[in-house]
Every structure is written in structure tokens, then in C-alpha cells.
Amino acid sequence: MVRTSPLTFRKVLGNFFVVFALTVIGSIYTSLFKVYWPLKSDPKIMAFIITFHIFFLLMMLCFFKAMLTDPGVVPPLWGFYMGDSETKRRRYCLMCHVFKPERCHHCSACNRCVLNMDHHCPWINNCVGFYNRKYFLLLLFYVNINTYTVALFLFPQISNELCLLYQTKHMPNSSQTLFLGTYTLNCMLSMTLTIFFKFHLKLALSNSTTIETMDKKAVSKVNYNKGVNKNWEQIFGKNPWLWFLPLTGDSGKPIGDGVVWTVPINIEIDDIPEDELEKRNSSVMNDMNKKKDEESKSKEISTAPDSLGSRTEYTRNFYHPEVKQNSGRIGEKFTDDVLLSPEP
Structure with missing residues (x-):
């Protein structure tokens, strides 16, 4: 059962x-509407009014x-069970009495735990x-567009008002006074919102x-950065x-x-330049083919005495390297036995 949260102050x-x-939004909108609506007969002004109202x-x-929109609540049956990895970080909320998933935090204003909480x-x-x-x-984003639009298109009217008063x-x-105060606001x-955005x-x-x-425990920080494109789609x-x-x-959900x-x-992998990938792949393929040729020539049947004095036939084989998935990347030592390929 989902925990109901009582209202806080x-x-x-x-x-x-x-x-x-x-x-505030209504006051700014009224100021702009009061100036430009009487001029709606002008096609340019009318085009501006329509465009502004779309963004508004x-x-x-x-x-x-x-x-x-609900920012996200911890699922009722979510928690830690037998077989879970011991490295999993166990975080328990004493207020909600639930285990908190990664990046989940308790909001004192909403009085509940919020998934991937940014701030209240x-x-x-x-x-x-x-x-x-x-x-x-x-x-x-749209607040910035609208505030800059208002500042730009009301500037001539503000200049005229100030010159007239002077x-x-x-x-x-x-x-x-209301008009000047609204424009200043x-x-x-x-x-302010440009910096915030x-x-x-x-x-x-x-x-x-x-x-x-803002977490001061830098050691406990986990890097979830997957690249700009994937972070945006996230x-x-x-x-x-x-x-x-x-x-x-369905396709627009996080x-x-x-x-x-x-x-x-x-x-x-796709962060590595394409020409670098081709060089690495070519070098790896040549080395692997060379090792296979040497292996086929040097493979032989030999005999060796064991501890009892008998003789046991055995085949001497060379080591066959396996293709490792996560090797050969920048920041790691590149090995000869790795074949990289760009992600599709």
C-alpha cells in the first residue's frame, strides 16, 4: 500500500x-497585452502576438x-531481498519506513521519498x-523565452514613458508606476532565471x-554520466x-x-574516433592471425616422463586469448587480444 503523506506547513x-x-505572470502578460493589442491591425504586430501566445x-x-505530476514514489514492494548483491547500498528512510533506491531522497516539505529527487x-x-x-x-526554457520577449518588445514603450516623465x-x-515596476520585475x-536554467x-x-x-561526501559520489545524448534522452x-x-x-517518457x-x-566505444578504431582493429587482427599461424606450425605431439617413470603423450597448445568486452578503452591499458567495434 502506498504511504499517504500528511500535509506539512x-x-x-x-x-x-x-x-x-x-x-506575477498575469501582471507581465497584461502589460504586454495592453501595449500591443490596440496595434493588432498591423500584420507584423499580429504575427508577434500569435507567436508570443504559442510560447506563453x-x-x-x-x-x-x-x-x-507526481515526481515518483518508491514502489510498495521494492526493497532488499535474499540474493541481492552485498555491495548494494542499503538506505532506509526512518520517516517513510521504506528502503530508498539509488538517487532517492526524503523531502521534508512533501513528507515522502522522491525518486531521483533534484530539489523541492x-x-x-x-x-x-x-x-x-x-x-x-x-x-x-519557456519562461526565459517569454521574459526576454517581453523585455525586448516593451523596451520602446518604456523608453517613451521615461522620456515623457523626464x-x-x-x-x-x-x-x-505599475507598468514600470512590472517591466523591471x-x-x-x-x-535570474537565465542563470538558474x-x-x-x-x-x-x-x-x-x-x-x-551539493553532497560534500565526494568519495561516495557515483558517476551516472552516460554522455550528452543518452543523458538528454534519459x-x-x-x-x-x-x-x-x-x-x-510512450516514446517521450523518461x-x-x-x-x-x-x-x-x-x-x-563510440566516443573513440573512427580512425583510431580502425587502426586498433587492424593491428589486433594481424596479431591474432600471426599467432594462429605460429600455433599451427609449432603444435606437436611430445612425450614426457611422469613421476612413476611411465610416459604420457600430451599436446602442447598455445594460449588462445579471449576477446574482452571492456578492454582497450581510453583510460585502460590496451591489450593485443582485444577487438573493438563501434556501437551501432
């Missing part, structure tokens, strides 16, 4: 953060998807975890999380058509279940 307080965020709609969809975001009043991390990253030596009225958001994008491309980055899925949409579908994680080797 931080969870209730998060509702006010959500209302405040929606209020995507931003709002990502906001609600990130807020309402008060602005969506939800944790960013395995199943809603895509929506959170897309939310930051020439008339008048104090701004309530409408002008929008610019501050754009600069850059930070989280870097984490996503390295298959890391905020909690793992969060956004394998379907490129769904990468920038707040949708998942890869895996958020419980079991694979640790990559030092470097992937």
Missing part, C-alpha cells in the same frame, strides 16, 4: 508561492504539468524528480542532480518531436523507472 505555504507566481501557452502547460521547488509547490523533471526544465518633470501615475526574472541544464546533460552536486525520452512539448507518450540505475564505464 511548507507544503501549505507553497500554495501562496504558486498564487504569487501566477500573479507552452509555458503555462509546463507550469501546471510540473506542479501536478516552492514556486510549483512540488518536488522535481524522475517523472516531472522534463516539465520543470521546459518551464525554465521632460514633463511629473511623477508617474499609478498606471505608469520582468528584467530581473529574465536575468543554465545551472539545471548543465546538471541534466551530466545526468546529475542538485542534491548530488529525461526527455527518445522521440525528438516530443522533446520541447509538455507531453510524454528512460527507466527511477529505481534501478546503471553506472557507465569510463568511456563509451
Whole structure:
């Protein structure tokens, strides 16, 4: 049975953060709408209004998807059983009374354990975890697009308002104050969220999380980085058509279940240059063929006395090297008995 989590004070307080965020979004949207909607007869302005509303709609969809999607809960029957590897890290949550999988952490605000937890975001009043991390990253992406758009297209109007106030030596009225304040807030958001988005994008491309980055126990850190492409697909899925949409579908879901994680080797085969692979393969094949020729010539039947004085026939064979799967990579000593091939 899935454990129900009682509401905490931080969870209730998060509702006010959500209302405040929606209020700020509405104020910025109203300021832009008030300036450009009267000019909708101009085809260029109308094209801008339509384009802006497409990105605005995507931003709002990502906001609600990130807020309402369950980031991931520990499966009811998951735990440690007989036969499990002794090297498996046993982590038990004293609050939820469950064993925590890798990269799973307990959130004190949500009062539950979250799979692949990145952090708890008060602005969506939800944790960013395995199943809603895509929506959170897309939310930051579209927020940046919209805030920069507002800053760019409202700049001429802001300049005119400031010049008019300077020439008339008048104090701004309530409408002008709200307009200037909203524009200033929008610019501050754009600069702040740009840094925030850059930070989280870097984490996503390295298959890391905020909690793992802040972990001071560097010795216990595990590298889950599988390369930029696989790290991206880990969060956004394998379907490129769904990468920038707040949708998942069967091919747009994050890869895996958020419980079991694979640790990559030092470097992937396809990270080795193609010409280097050809040289290695050619050298290995030549050495293996040469050894086979020597083996066929030197194989002979010999006799040797044993401890009882009798004679036993035996065949002297040379060692046949096996092809090792993980040898010959960068960072490891390359051996002659390895044949590498790029991944398909």
C-alpha cells in the first residue's frame, strides 16, 4: 500500500508561492497585452502576438504539468531481498519506513521519498524528480523565452514613458508606476532565471542532480554520466518531436523507472574516433592471425616422463586469448587480444 503523506506547513505555504507566481505572470502578460493589442491591425504586430501566445501557452502547460505530476514514489514492494548483491547500498528512510533506491531522497516539505529527487521547488509547490523533471526544465526554457520577449518588445514603450516623465518633470501615475515596476520585475526574472536554467541544464546533460552536486561526501559520489545524448534522452525520452512539448507518450517518457540505475564505464566505444578504431582493429587482427599461424606450425605431439617413470603423450597448445568486452578503452591499458567495434 502506498504511504499517504500528511500535509506539512511548507507544503501549505507553497500554495501562496504558486498564487504569487501566477500573479506575477498575469501582471507581465497584461502589460504586454495592453501595449500591443490596440496595434493588432498591423500584420507584423499580429504575427508577434500569435507567436508570443504559442510560447506563453507552452509555458503555462509546463507550469501546471510540473506542479501536478507526481515526481515518483518508491514502489510498495521494492526493497532488499535474499540474493541481492552485498555491495548494494542499503538506505532506509526512518520517516517513510521504506528502503530508498539509488538517487532517492526524503523531502521534508512533501513528507515522502522522491525518486531521483533534484530539489523541492516552492514556486510549483512540488518536488522535481524522475517523472516531472522534463516539465520543470521546459518551464525554465519557456519562461526565459517569454521574459526576454517581453523585455525586448516593451523596451520602446518604456523608453517613451521615461522620456515623457523626464521632460514633463511629473511623477508617474499609478498606471505608469505599475507598468514600470512590472517591466523591471520582468528584467530581473529574465536575468535570474537565465542563470538558474543554465545551472539545471548543465546538471541534466551530466545526468546529475542538485542534491548530488551539493553532497560534500565526494568519495561516495557515483558517476551516472552516460554522455550528452543518452543523458538528454534519459529525461526527455527518445522521440525528438516530443522533446520541447509538455507531453510524454510512450516514446517521450523518461528512460527507466527511477529505481534501478546503471553506472557507465569510463568511456563509451563510440566516443573513440573512427580512425583510431580502425587502426586498433587492424593491428589486433594481424596479431591474432600471426599467432594462429605460429600455433599451427609449432603444435606437436611430445612425450614426457611422469613421476612413476611411465610416459604420457600430451599436446602442447598455445594460449588462445579471449576477446574482452571492456578492454582497450581510453583510460585502460590496451591489450593485443582485444577487438573493438563501434556501437551501432
